[in-house]
Amino acid sequence: MLIPALTVAALFGAAYMAFAVGHRTPARVAIGAGTATLGAAAPPLALGRCTFAAESTSVDHVLTYALMAGGAWLALIVTRAVFDARDGTREAAGSSMGGEIRSGGFRLGWWVPWALLAPTLAILAVFLYTPAVQTFTLSTKLARLGAPRTVDVCLTNFSELLIQDPTRLVLYPLLAVGAVYGARFWMRRTEPGTWNHRFAEVASVAAMLSVFVALYAIFSPGGDGTVKYRPVYVNTVIISVGIVAFGMTAGLAVAYLAFQKVKGATMYRTLLIWPYAISPAVAGILFFMLLDPTAGIISNGLKEWFGIRMPNYRESALLAQAAIIMASGWKILGYNVLFYLAGLQTVSVDQVEAAVLDGASPWQRFVHIVMPALSPITFFLLVTNLTYAFFEVFATIDYMTKGAPAGATSVSIYEIVRVGVDNGDLGRGAAQSVLLFAAVIGVTLWQFRTSGKRVSYGGG
Amino acid sequence: MSKLRYLALVAVFAIVAAACSSGGTTDTTAASGGGSDGGGSDAPIEIGMWIAFSDEARLGFTKDRAKEFNELHPEYNVVVQEFDSYNTVFEQAVLAVDSGEPPAIIHFFEAATRQALDAVDASGNPVFKSVTEAVAGRDAILGEPVVLDDVVDAARNYYTVEGSFYSQPWNTSSAIMFSNTDMLKAAGVDKIPATWGEVEAACEKIMAMDDAPKACITWPNHSWFVEQSLGQQGELLANNDNGRSGRATEVFLTSDGMIDYISWWKDMADKGYYIYTGAQRDWDGTSNAFQAQEVAMLVYSSSDTTALTEAGDANGFTVEASFMPYNEAKSYEGNLIGGATLWLLNGLDEKTQDGALAFLQFFNNPENAAEWHKITGYIPITKSAEKLLDDEGWYEQSPNSKVASDQLAAAKDTPATRGALLGNFVSIRDVITIAIEDILVNDLDVADRMAQANEEANKLLSEYEQLFGG
Numbered sequence: 039m040l041i042p043a044l045t046v047a048a049l050f051g052a053a054y055m056a057f058a059v060g061h062r063t064p065a066r067v068a069i070g071a072g073t074a075t076l077g078a079a080a081p082p083l084a085l086g087r088c089t090f091a092a093e094s095t096s097v098d099h100v101l102t103y104a105l106m107a108g109g110a111w112l113a114l115i116v117t118r119a120v121f122d123a124r125d126g127t128r129e130a131a132g133s134s135m136g137g138e139i140r141s142g143g144f145r146l147g148w149w150v151p152w153a154l155l156a157p158t159l160a161i162l163a164v165f166l167y168t169p170a171v172q173t174f175t176l177s178t179k180l181a182r183l184g185a186p187r188t189v190d191v192c193l194t195n196f197s198e199l200l201i202q203d204p205t206r207l208v209l210y211p212l213l214a215v216g217a218v219y220g221a222r223f224w225m226r227r228t229e230p231g232t233w234n235h236r237f238a239e240v241a242s243v244a245a246m247l248s249v250f251v252a253l254y255a256i257f258s259p260g261g262d263g264t265v266k267y268r269p270v271y272v273n274t275v276i277i278s279v280g281i282v283a284f285g286m287t288a289g290l291a292v293a294y295l296a297f298q299k300v301k302g303a304t305m306y307r308t309l310l311i312w313p314y315a316i317s318p319a320v321a322g323i324l325f326f327m328l329l330d331p332t333a334g335i336i337s338n339g340l341k342e343w344f345g346i347r348m349p350n351y352r353e354s355a356l357l358a359q360a361a362i363i364m365a366s367g368w369k370i371l372g373y374n375v376l377f378y379l380a381g382l383q384t385v386s387v388d389q390v391e392a393a394v395l396d397g398a399s400p401w402q403r404f405v406h407i408v409m410p411a412l413s414p415i416t417f418f419l420l421v422t423n424l425t426y427a428f429f430e431v432f433a434t435i436d437y438m439t440k441g442a443p444a445g446a447t448s449v450s451i452y453e454i455v456r457v458g459v460d461n462g463d464l465g466r467g468a469a470q471s472v473l474l475f476a477a478v479i480g481v482t483l484w485q486f487r488t489s490g491k492r493v494s495y496g497g498g
Numbered sequence: 499m500s501k502l503r504y505l506a507l508v509a510v511f512a513i514v515a516a517a518c519s520s521g522g523t524t525d526t527t528a529a530s531g532g533g534s535d536g537g538g539s540d541a542p543i544e545i546g547m548w549i550a551f552s553d554e555a556r557l558g559f560t561k562d563r564a565k566e567f568n569e570l571h572p573e574y575n576v577v578v579q580e581f582d583s584y585n586t587v588f589e590q591a592v593l594a595v596d597s598g599e600p601p602a603i604i605h606f607f608e609a610a611t612r613q614a615l616d617a618v619d620a621s622g623n624p625v626f627k628s629v630t631e632a633v634a635g636r637d638a639i640l641g642e643p644v645v646l647d648d649v650v651d652a653a654r655n656y657y658t659v660e661g662s663f664y665s666q667p668w669n670t671s672s673a674i675m676f677s678n679t680d681m682l683k684a685a686g687v688d689k690i691p692a693t694w695g696e697v698e699a700a701c702e703k704i705m706a707m708d709d710a711p712k713a714c715i716t717w718p719n720h721s722w723f724v725e726q727s728l729g730q731q732g733e734l735l736a737n738n739d740n741g742r743s744g745r746a747t748e749v750f751l752t753s754d755g756m757i758d759y760i761s762w763w764k765d766m767a768d769k770g771y772y773i774y775t776g777a778q779r780d781w782d783g784t785s786n787a788f789q790a791q792e793v794a795m796l797v798y799s800s801s802d803t804t805a806l807t808e809a810g811d812a813n814g815f816t817v818e819a820s821f822m823p824y825n826e827a828k829s830y831e832g833n834l835i836g837g838a839t840l841w842l843l844n845g846l847d848e849k850t851q852d853g854a855l856a857f858l859q860f861f862n863n864p865e866n867a868a869e870w871h872k873i874t875g876y877i878p879i880t881k882s883a884e885k886l887l888d889d890e891g892w893y894e895q896s897p898n899s900k901v902a903s904d905q906l907a908a909a910k911d912t913p914a915t916r917g918a919l920l921g922n923f924v925s926i927r928d929v930i931t932i933a934i935e936d937i938l939v940n941d942l943d944v945a946d947r948m949a950q951a952n953e954e955a956n957k958l959l960s961e962y963e964q965l966f967g968g
Contacts, residue, residue, distance in 0.1 A: 184592045184617030184625060185965040261950070263957060332775075332786045347712070352776025353939065442777040444939040445932065460585060461925035462613075 040082060040090060043103060047078035047110040054114055070117060077113025081105035085178065088192035096204040097197040104211075173475075176468035183462055195469030199267040201258050214252035217245035250275060265466075273359070274449040278427035280363035281370065285423055286416070288367065289374025294404070296375065297382045307379055314372030318430050322437030325365035329438075351439075355446035358439050362447050365438060366431050374419055381415035382408070421485060428478055450474045542568070542575040545853050546601030548587045550838070552580040555873055556669075560861075567860050571640060574853040584610065584838065585924070588617075591843070595619045600843050602854035605668065607838040608656060609722075609923040612741065614841055615659060616921065616966040627844040630663045632855055640856040645863060648880040652906035655916050656835050659742070665839040666858045669876045671801040672833050672902045673717075673726040673822045680815045681711065681794040690818060693826035694762050697795070701771035704794050713773035715766065716784045717797035719934050721927035722836050723822075724759060729915045730824040731755035732831035736959075741919035745967055749918075749926060749959055751933075751952035752945065758825060761944045764937055774938045778931040789813060797822055799836060800902030803875030807898050819898035821905045832909020834917040837876060868892075877903045921962030926955045 051074025055067045082089060082102055089102040177196070180189040200207060221242035228235040253271060260266030296306050313321070329351050331337045337348035351357040385408055393403045409416075432451045435441065441448035441456065448456070451474065458467015547564065551557050557580050564576040581587045584607045594600040596619055606614050617625040633644055646663060653667040677690050685704040691697040701714035717723055728735055733755030736746035750756070766772035773793060775783035781799075788796035789809045798806070803819060810817030824830050840861075842854055860866070867883035870876060872892065878884045884903060887893060893900045909915045920926060933951035936942055 180961055180965060182962070182965055183589055184613070184619075186618045186622055187965060189964050263953070330783070330786075332783065332790050332792060350776050353774065358776075440777045440779070442935065444936050456928070461922075461928060462585070462589075463925065 039099070040079075040087065043106055044075050044078055047106065048072075048075045050074055051110065051114055055117075058118075066121065070114065073113040073117045074110040077109035077111070078106040080109045085192065088178075088190065091192070094192060095197065095202070097200060097202055097207060098193050100204050100207050101193050101197055101200075170475075173468045173471060176464055177472045178469075179465045181464040183464065188465075191465065195465050196473070198264045199258055199470075199473070200256050200264070202262055202264060207256055210252040210255045214245070214248045217248045218242070221245040269445055270448055270450055270453050273445075273447060274428075276359055277362055277366075277431065277447065277449050278424060280359065281366045281427040281431070282420065282423045284363055284367035285370040285374055286419055289371050289419070290378050290412070290416075292371065293375045293378030293382060294408070297379060307375075310375045311372040313369055314376065316369065317433065318366070318369055319433035319437060321365050321369040322434035325361060325368075325434075326438050329361055352442045355443060358443060358447045361438060362431065362435055365434050366427065369434065370423055370426050374423070377415050377419055378412065381412045385411040417485070421482060424481060424485075425478065428474060450477070542573055543850055543853055545574055545576045545603070545850065545857060547576055547578050547603040547605075547840075547857070548581060548591060548601045549578060549605040550581055550584045550587050550607075551605075552582060559870060559873060563861050563866055564857070567857050570860075571853070571856065574857070576853075576857050588614070592617060592619070592625055595625055595843070595845075602843055602846055602850055603858065604841050604843065605838055606665075606841055608836055608917070609920075609927065611657065611659065611664075611839075612746075612919045612921050612923060615664065624844050626665070626841045627846075627851075628662045628664045629666050629842050629855070629858065632842055632851055639852055639859060642856045642859040643863065644859050645867075645880050645882070646859075648882050649862075650877065650879060650881060650884070650903070650906065651911065652835050652909060652915075653877075653879060655911055657839055659919065665841045666862060667835075667839045667879055668837070668862070669801065669870075669874070670835050670837040670839075670879055671799045671876050672835055672906050673723055673797060674800045674803075674901050674905060675820050675822055676788065676796045676798055676803075676806050676898075677818050677820065678788070678791060678794045678810070678815050679818045681791065685794075690820045691795075691823060692821060693823055695826050697823045698766065698769075698771065700795075701766070701769070705771060711794055712787070712792040714771040714793060715795040715797070716773045716775065716787055716793045718780050718784050719774065719777075719931050719938070720779045720781075721930040722799075723797060724756065724930055724934075725917060726822055726833050726836075727759040727825070728753070728755050729832060729834045729909070729917065730822070730830055731758070731828045732912065732914045734914055735918040736920055739913035740916060742913055742916060745963065746918065746920050747959065747963060747967075749920065749952065749955045751930065751948050751955055755825075755828075756948060757944055758827075760934060760937060760948065762825070763934070764944060767938050774935075776939075778928075778935055791815060801837065801874055801876050803898050803902065804873065804896075805875070807896065817898065819901040821901065821908075831912055832915040833905050834909070834915050835906060871899065875899060875902070877906065920959065921966055922958045925958045929955045929958065 048071040052067045052071040054074070055070025056062055082105075085102075088094065089098045178190060178192055179195075180191050221238060221244070224238040225235065225242055228238050254268065257268040257271045258264035258266060259268045292310060296303060296310055300306075316324075326334070328334055328336050329348075331348050331350040334348070340346040340348050349357065351361045389407050389411075390403055393407055398406070429451055431449060432455055435447055435449065435452050436455075439447045441452055450470065454467050454470045454474065457463050457470060547560070549557070549560060551560070557578070561578050564578050567576050568574060579601070581590065584605065587604050588606055588610065591600060591604045614626055615624075619625055630646060633639065633646060637644055646666070649663075649667060650670075652672075653670045654663055657663060657665050657667055675690075679690070681704065682688075682690065682700065685700070685707050687700040687703055689696075691700045697715065704710060704714045725735060733750075733753050734740050735749060737748040737750070738744035738746055740746065763772065767774060773787065775787065777783060784796060785798065785802065785806070787793050788798075788806070791813065796806070800819070807817045807819075822833055840858060842851070842858070846854065862879055864880060864882040864886045867879045868886045868890075871878040871883065871887065878887055887899075929951050933947050937944055937947050
């Protein structure tokens with residue numbers, strides 16, 4: 039099945055170069071076919087073609103084709119970027135101004151920039167790229183520390199996280215991607231301001247949500263020797279979205295209040311940034327001390343003064359998730375306040391004054407002037423907060439709930455540590471961390487493509 | 499300008515090169531310093547001991563004993579290093595063996611015994627060595643009398659694998675029950691309940707009181723208590739006599755003993771007698787609930803006997819320890835140990851190994867073992883230590899401290915009470931506690947959920963055997 043798949047990739051690459059990119063030449067079409075084939079061939083070759091072995095399942099095949107498609111897509115994007123850059127330089131060189139703004143070069147030789155970059159690259163290679171490659175290798179193995187051998191398991195560590203039905207596995211993601219592109223097409227075909235366009239906007243939001251639903255549908259709900267990963271996915275989405283939404287809304291609100299001209303504003307601002315200086319573990323301990331039904335301060339207060347017994351937040355999924363969101367959101371609050379305070383100082387005073395003269399209410403000024411002016415910061419915070427929510431919540435969860443009740447607060451990163459470190463199952467831990475890595479890349483790309491367009495950096 | 503640039507470049511390279519080479523030299527000196535001979539004749543030989551206790555009492559005790567040993571044996575320097583968990587100690591030790599600077603002694607918990615026995619370094623040599631083999635029949639090492647033969651039976655039986663007493667047991671406990679006897683008396687319960695039925699009857703009375711506590715009883719959702727109950731009921735957790743007559747290749751999470759215990763547990767929770775603190779392995783939460791008098795009874799590790807008894811005194815109630823309640827429908831076979839043990843690293847040179855062995859014997863000599871028992875509640879690990887405490891009148895003064903030893907001594911020696919030796923035991927314990935949490939929180943059918951857990955656990959075990967077995 040490898041050869042037919044590669045042929046499809048080659049044809050697609052040629053077609054893409056022929057129709058989607060400007061400056062169509064036979065050479066470019068050939069190069070497109072070539073790079074697409076190489077990109078598609080890379081994943082199965084890196085895996086030693088194990089997914090095509092006799093004992094591999096159809097789910098393994100689906101995964102392999104997905105990886106091949108991803109490889110081809112990546113190769114084409116890079117190729118296109120290279121050609122676009124060339125065309126761009128040529129056009130620039132052709133125009134009258136182009137000759138003068140040629141980018142600078144190193145007169146000593148081509149090796150100088152590399153030599154200057156060498157220390158950074160060496161550190162990256164040792165501490166980042168090598169472990170990353172090792173994680174990828176490890177994710178295809180059954181391995182434990184201190185074991186005399188490892189066993190190659192190909193993509194089992196990944197495929198066991200998914201439903202074991204190849205049809206649905208292909209169908210749901212394709213439907214979601216189709217919905218996203220369909221909605222985008224509709225948006226382009228309609229005029230902004232018309233009802234049709236508004237419908238298209240609603241449809242595109244729905245299409246985005248359908249991606250989450252499709253992912254929900256393809257992760258395994260457990261049973262049949264699979265890993266029950268669907269709850270982990272759901273928890274991760276709920277808790278991450280919760281942290282980002284709470285952390286950023288509260289951050290903006292607090293920053294806006296602290297920005298008002300009041301007595302001692304500098305002191306408030308300094309104090310508000312403090313939570314950022316504590317570690318997620320300490321945040322976990324603090325909220326544990328507050329919320330614990332037996333040893334907690336709040337429960338003691340309620341009991342002493344009102345005779346109320348506080349419910350145990352670890353016994354209800356909803357309360358436990360809310361507690362984690364609150365603790366983590368509070369922890370990142372200082373960081374968000376810091377950036378929003380800095381951002382608020384760049385909001386044009388003239389515009390605000392003009393709006394006051396035009397009779398805009400404080401709320402209107404906030405929505406129509408302040409928020410758009412803060413959009414670059416919001417975008418930046420969205421990325422950093424999401425990364426925080428994905429990676430840094432481990433310690434908070436470990437102190438507050440340890441994943442309880444019944445795994446309702448076990449998010450992706452918590453599960454990775456539980457499986458890979460506590461249980462010593464290195465292969466599965468590595469596979470799940472590759473998945474998280476892919477998720478972060480995916481979400482970040484998506485943010486760049488969508489929010490990136492609406493971000494205003496001023497100056498038109 | 500360009501000359502300056504060249505100079506700058508050269509300087510950068512020089513710095514990088516210097517950093518690399520100096521890094522290299524420190525590595526080599528460190529390696530030779532950590533090596534066995536220790537260079538000069540005056541320098542004491544370093545005995546690294548890595549333990550998983552970082553609290554003041556237990557770490558402090560260990561460091562004090564190391565200091566005393568170093569004064570007695572100036573040719574050695576025992577260095578105690580603490581880590582935050584057993585797993586970290588083990589991982590770091592295995593990695594250190596491969597990088598060439600391992601400690602001599604590490605601290606690892608009972609359920610990981612199979613994992614420790616199976617561990618090999620990068621060249622395939624075992625990471626640990628049998629303490630009995632290293633002692634090689636000597637009565638004393640560097641003047642420290644060997645206490646291995648004196649170790650209480652329960653601990654010796656647990657850590658004896660294929661006829662060899664492999665490691666030196668240290669902190670050893672059993673699961674026992676602590677009762678708030680004031681609360682029991684107030685409810686009209688005069689005798690501390692000993693069986694499941696008696697516990698239930700007592701709970702009915704306690705919860706019927708006007709000032710009833712939040713719940714009647716609790717214990718952590720830790721697989722250890724499940725294993726204890728299986729021991730009491732004489733049921734095996736795994737095949738091949740709990741992995742003791744051969745490697746375990748199958749676990750039994752759907753045995754009658756298992757289902758009965760978890761069903762009773764769920765029943766107690768459904769009636770509001772048992773309170774689940776909401777988290778797995780929640781030692782702190784359950785202990786706090788007992789100390790705050792939110793429950794009348796606590797099934798717990800005997801390791802905290804001293805602390806819990808004192809907490810009762812401090813909060814104005816009497817704490818009485820008793821055997822862990824058992825299933826009266828079955829004959830009682832006995833409880834098993836828990837805790838951790840000290841492993842000797844393989845491949846030490848003779849002098850270092852003797853130093854390490856001598857320290858292990860000194861560390862567990864009657865006086866030290868008795869002192870360790872007093873400050874914690876872990877059982878006195880040798881018979882001489884027990885006798886010493888008895889002669890001192892310690893047990894009359896603190897009768898709670900004797901319960902765990904008595905309970906272990908009362909156990910019959912069978913594969914069920916010796917406890918299971920299992921590969922991937924930590925993950926399998928996780929499977930068990932996750933299933934129980936699911937049953938308690940989501941109100942699931944015990945047999946169905948345990949059948950699913952059984953499947954998962956057997957998969958984990960077979961994967962482990964693929965990596966380590968024959």
